[in-house]
Amino acid sequence: MRDDLELDPFFIVSSPRSGSTLLRLLLNSHSSIVVPPECSFITWLAPEFADWAREDNSGIRLSKFLQSLNNARKFDTWGLAIDLVERRISDRLPDTYASLCLCVIEAFCEATNQRCSRWGDKNTNHIREIELLQGVFPNAKFIWLTRDLRDVAVSSIEASAVKTTSAYAPSLSQSPEVVGKAWRLENIAMLSRIESGQFESRIRWIRYEDLVRQTQQTLEYLFDFIGVSYEPVADRFWAENRDLNTEPVETMDWKLLTREPVREDRVGRWSNVMSQEESRLLLDFADGLEQLIDDA
Numbered sequence: 001m002r003d004d005l006e007l008d009p010f011f012i013v014s015s016p017r018s019g020s021t022l023l024r025l026l027l028n029s030h031s032s033i034v035v036p037p038e039c040s041f042i043t044w045l046a047p048e049f050a051d052w053a054r055e056d057n058s059g060i061r062l063s064k065f066l067q068s069l070n071n072a073r074k075f076d077t078w079g080l081a082i083d084l085v086e087r088r089i090s091d092r093l094p095d096t097y098a099s100l101c102l103c104v105i106e107a108f109c110e111a112t113n114q115r116c117s118r119w120g121d122k123n124t125n126h127i128r129e130i131e132l133l134q135g136v137f138p139n140a141k142f143i144w145l146t147r148d149l150r151d152v153a154v155s156s157i158e159a160s161a162v163k164t165t166s167a168y169a170p171s172l173s174q175s176p177e178v179v180g181k182a183w184r185l186e187n188i189a190m191l192s193r194i195e196s197g198q199f200e201s202r203i204r205w206i207r208y209e210d211l212v213r214q215t216q217q218t219l220e221y222l223f224d225f226i227g228v229s230y231e232p233v234a235d236r237f238w239a240e241n242r243d244l245n246t247e248p249v250e251t252m253d254w255k256l257l258t259r260e261p262v263r264e265d266r267v268g269r270w271s272n273v274m275s276q277e278e279s280r281l282l283l284d285f286a287d288g289l290e291q292l293i294d295d296a
Contacts, residue, residue, distance in 0.1 A: 004117050005034075005102065005105065005106055005109065005116060005117060005118075005119055006117060006118060006119070007098060007099065007102055007137075008137055008139040008140050008141070009105075009118075009119050009120050009121055009137060009140055009141075010118070010119075010120040010121075010140065010141040010142065010143060010225075010226055011120065011121050011122070011126050011133055011140060011141070011142050011143070012024060012027075012035070012120060012121070012122040012123075012126070012143050012145060013126045013127040013130065013142055013143070013144050013145070013190065014124060014127060014144070014145040014146065014147070015124065015127060015146075015147070015152060015182065015183045015186045015187060016124045016152075016156065016170065016172060017147070017152045017155035017156045017159060017172070018124075018145050018146060018147035018152060018208055019145060019147055019208040019211060019212075020122050020124060020145055021038075021122070021247060021255055021258055022208075022211070022212075022257075022258060022262070023122070023143070023145055023206075023211065024037075024038075024120075024122040025237045025238075025240075025241055025246060025247060025258055026211075026215075026219065026233050026234060026237050027120060027222070027226075027233070028120075028237075028246060029231075029233035029236055029237035029240055029246075030223070030228060030231050030233050031115075031116075031231060032116055032117045032118055032228045032229075033116055033118045033119070033120065033226065033228060034105065034108065034109050034112075034114045034116040034118075034119045034120075035119065035120040035121065035122055036078060036105065036108050036121070037074065037077055037078060037246075037247060037248050037251075038074055038122055038123050038124075038251070039072060039073070039074045039075050039077070039078065039123070040072075040073075040074075040121065040123035040125055040126070041069055041072040041075060041101075041104065042101050042121060042133070042136065043123075043125065043126070043129045043132055043133065044072055044073070045065070045068055045069065045072065046097065046132055046135075046136060048064075048068065049065055049068075049097055049100065050097045050135075050136065051097070052065075052094065052095070052096060052097040052099075052100045053095055053096075054093055054094075054095040057089055057090065057093050057094065062086070062089065065100070066082050066085065066086055069082065069085065069104065070082045073168070074168055074248075074250075074251075077168070077248035077250045077251070078108060078111075078248075079111070080107060080108055080111050081111070084107045084110060084111055085103065085104055085107040087107075088103040088104075088106050088107040088110070089103045092106075097136055098136050098137055101136070102119075105119050117228070118226050118227060118228060120143075120226075127186045127187075127189075127190060128186065130142070130190075130193060130198075134198075139202070140202065141202045141203065141204075141225065141226070142199060142202060142203040142204075143203075143204055143206065143222060143225075144190055144194075144203060144204070144205045144206070145206055145207075145208060145211075146187060146205065146206075146207055146208065146292045147207070147208035147209070147292075148208075148209065148267075148268075148270070148292070148293050148294040149179075149180060149183050149184075149282050149283075149285060149286055149292070149293065150270035150271075150274060150279055150282050150283075150293075151208075151266070151267065151268065151269055151270050151294075152179060152183055153176045153179045153180065153270070153274075153278075153282055154269050154270050154273055154274065156172045156173060156174070156179050157172075157174045157176075159172055159254045160172040160173065160174050161174070162253050162254045163253075164253035164254065166250050166251065166253055167250070168250050168251055169253075169254070170254065176278055176281060176282055177281065179282075180281070180282050180284075180285035181285065183285060184285040184286070184289065187289055187292060188288065188289060191289065204221065204222065204225045206218055206221070206222065207292070207294070208267075209267050209294045211262075212262050212263065212264050212266060212267060213264055213267065215234045215262050216230075216232070216234065219233065219234065234261070234262055238258065238259055238260055238261050238262075241258050241259050242259040267294065268294065
């Protein structure tokens with residue numbers, strides 16, 4: 001692995017069932033980008049290790065970090081040996097929590113033989129942890145992904161009904177009202193942050209509908225934002241996932257479509273399964289967020 005992985009990442013932020021796994025896999029398929037599977041150790045371990053200093057790179061503090069990382073939810077799906085992380089820390093001697101997190105990503109790149117210069121992180125919890133992420137990585141970029149609330153509700157209901165034995169089965173509501181309230185709170189908060197200038201120029205908003213209808217154009221826009229040249233990743237990401245399990249098998253029961261090419265028929269599915277009354281109820285939650293609703 002090359003040693004030029006940049007410190008500052010980009011974060012994919014979205015409400016659940018908005019297509020963030022699809023976007024992660026598309027971006028991760030680029031030869032210069034790595035976006036590991038969902039784990040979000042960065043935010044979960046920050047309260048304990050945010051004050052990391054150079055003298056912590058050995059002894060009890062290092063042991064505690066490695067143990068906490070190894071126990072972090074979904075970290076086991078990475079298949080990353082903790083001694084590889086420890087070796088990377090010993091080589092780098094990080095003096096901040098941000099550089100400590102980078103060591104983990106570098107170890108993942110080494111384990112998966114990915115030679116990258118940019119890295120990202122995806123978790124649906126990120127949309128509620130923006131300030132924490134900015135505190136750790138002040139120069140981080142953000143990709144805000146939205147999806148029509150009505151399709152989010154349909155996808156949530158379907159995913160919650162999937163039979164699985166996975167310990168990581170998502171906790172999703174089958175109530176359109178519950179889904180609508182959460183979607184509104186998360187996305188109106190993001191819009192308020194943007195309007196306040198909190199992100200300056202370090203954010204891009206994309207719609208799921210544009211990602212699947214105008215995939216190349218949307219990816220060109222994102223690759224330029226991230227700082228890499230365009231690659232036709234849509235032609236290969238799904239086969240890589242099918243053959244290499246770039247989305248872990250532990251989460252595949254409710255993400256089987258990520259083993260198929262991008263499909264436009266995932267847009268507007270609500271119109272086939274949702275009553276007019278249910279649609280009106282959900283659209284009430286989109287008051288002031290009409291730009292997030294697909295009217296094509």
